[in-house]
Amino acid sequence: MTEFLATINEYIWSNALIYLCLAAGVYFSIRSRFVQVRQFPEMIRLMMSGEKSPSGVSSFQALTMSLSGRVGTGNIAGVATAIAFGGPGALFWMWAVAFLGASTSFVESTLGQIYKTRDRLTGEYRGGPAYYFSKAMAHTPAASAFKIYGFIFAAVTVLACGLLLPSVQSNSMASAMHQAWDISEWTVAVGTVIVLAFVIIGGVKRIAAFASIVVPFMAIVYIAVALVIVIANATELPSVIRLIFASAFGADAAFGAIIGSAVMWGVKRGVYSNEAGQGTGPHSAAAAEVSHPAKQGLVQAFAVYVDTLFICTATGFLILSTGAYRVFDGESATGPVLAEGGALPKDAAVGPAFAQVGFDTLWSGTGATFVAVSLAFFCLTTIIAYYYMAETNLRFLLGKYAPIPVPLIRGTIGSNITLLLQALILVSVAVGAVSTATDAWTLGDIGVGLMAWLNIIGIIVLQQPAYKALRDYERQKKAGLDPVFDPHALDIPGATFWETYRRTTDKDHVNTKM
Structure with missing residues (x-):
């Protein structure tokens, strides 16, 4: 089974997907006139603004929900894996895919807002690729094809977020806790399942409330502690930076043979981490x-x-500056060792142990515990975010059969399938905690790769409304206004939520004046 999964993963994560991720980022950056640079101050301002309502969460809560899905084992174990199999240069390619990917994220997230809908049963806002694939082209002859494409993406997302991806998070969490406190993987599995079951039954509002408290706190603490260790090893920073860039472009003799691996692992783990x-x-x-x-x-x-340039960089510099790394040839821990920093024990496994040893170099005996606690929070919030995304896409697939998400309501197709999804993700978490790291990561990569193929190709086709929205936003800001979206004025059909929202807003404005 391990070999079979590895073969599937190799086909999905071929060079074609690596180049697609990079090329799409370059293309979207150019088309948006490098929105990720021009609008950086506006990003900071907007992050703390916005209102929540009975239907939607605030901008900050939406950000933390997004970060709860992004910030997970990829920020710690994923960085260690990228360095182990791609060399220190993999960190540069993680930076590259993050910088370019910020424009990709703008396009896909703006499309998600444009074509969102209000859940007819819960009143909550729902959206995502399945929604914009099915709605953006509803007025064209290609409507049926895009609707099918949306259903395919939704099905893949339910599979990936409900079964494939949670296992990676629970595996890393169990591994870190076992190393720190000698707790059995089964104990971690049972404890995680209990906590997860309580949160996911509460719906999107409970998910948002949980993430808005946990994610910012743990991210700030983790970055701060990592920076303390990096500063303590400040004399190593010039050689670390040189090593990263030399390895990224094959200028270092020790890593010249794996320059292709540096690109592949940097992009793969970068996309896995920042999504x-x-x-x-x-x-x-x-x-x-x-x-x-x-x-x-x-x-x-x-x-x-936040995910890659802040948290992943903190992990990468921590590992490299403390010498807690080992680089293998052949993209396997069984291959020859090309280089190592000297701080790792001979039996250290690729993964959270790299960061744990790095922290131990300054505070002996505390590294394993700190990383285990950090991973517990990061991974748990990520699994919760996965469930939210799986449930959103399941409700899209079920359509009118989607149930009101109240526990113990049975007797309908939708409610039974929703309960099945909840059981599926809990089983995935339990199995992942006691599985081998290799199988867990392979399953996770397959899930990420399938979603990335479908989504990137789709948003390349549907990108235009995102640019119209950006230009409209910038025009209104320049005029000193708080921008309000009108899809009719921008000739963006299919934005049914905003059409209703605009009519309601205009009506309320008229009534207020009267």
Whole structure:
């Protein structure tokens, strides 16, 4: 089974997908006139603004929901894996895919806002790639094809977020806790399942409330502690930076043979971590209560920076500056060792142990515990975000059969399938915790790759409304207005939520004046 999964993964994560992720980022950056640079101050301002409502969450809550899906084991174990199999240069390619991917995230998240809908049963905002694939072209002869494409993406997302991706998070969490406290993987599995079951039954509002508290706190603490260790090893920073760039472009003799691996692992782990282009960000973006889709598009673009340029960089510099790394040839821990920093024990496994040893170099005996606690929060919030995305796409697939998400309501097709999804993700978490790291990561890569293929190709076709929204937002800001979205004025058909929202807003404005 391991070999079979590895073969599938090799086909999905071929060079074609690597180049597609990079090329799409370059293309969207040029088309948006490098929105990720021009609008950086606006991203910061918008992050703390916005109102929540009975139907939607605030911009900040939507950001934290998005970060809860992005910030997970990829920020710690994923960085370690990229360095182990791609060399220190993989970190440069993670930066590259983050910078370019911020524009990709803007496009997909703005589309998610434009084509969001209000759940007819719960009243909550729902959206994502399945929604914009099925609605953006509804007025064209290609409507049926895009509707089918939306259903395919929704089915793949339910599979990926409900079964494939959660196992990676629980596996890393169980591994870190076992190393720190010698707790059995089964104990971690049972504990995680109990906590997860309590949260996911509460719906999107409980998910948003949980994420808005946990994610910012843990991210700030993790970055701060990592920076303390990096500063303590400040004399190593010049050699670390030289090593990263030399390895990234094959200028270092030790890594010249794996320059292709540096690109592949940097992009693969970069996309896995920041999720730009994967199609996960638009789900949380659509849940936000904003007056203009571009607002949340900019906020979600900033989320990519937080994930990779801040958290992943902190992990990478921590590992490299403390010498807690080992680089293998052949993209396997069984291959020859090309280089190592000297701080790792001989039996250290590729993964959270790299960061744990790095922290131990300054605070002996505390590294394993700190990383285990960090991963517990990061991974748990990521699994919760996965469930939200899986449920959103399941409700899209069920349509009129989607149930009101109240536990223990049975007797309908939709409610039974929703309960099945909840059981599926809990089983995935339990199995992932006790599985091998290799199988867990392979399953996760397959899930990410399938979603990325479908979403990136789709948004290349549907990108135009995102640019119209961006230009409209910038025009209104220049005029000193708080931008409000009008799809008719921009000739954007299919934005049914905003058509209703605009009519209601105009009516309320007239009544207020009277």
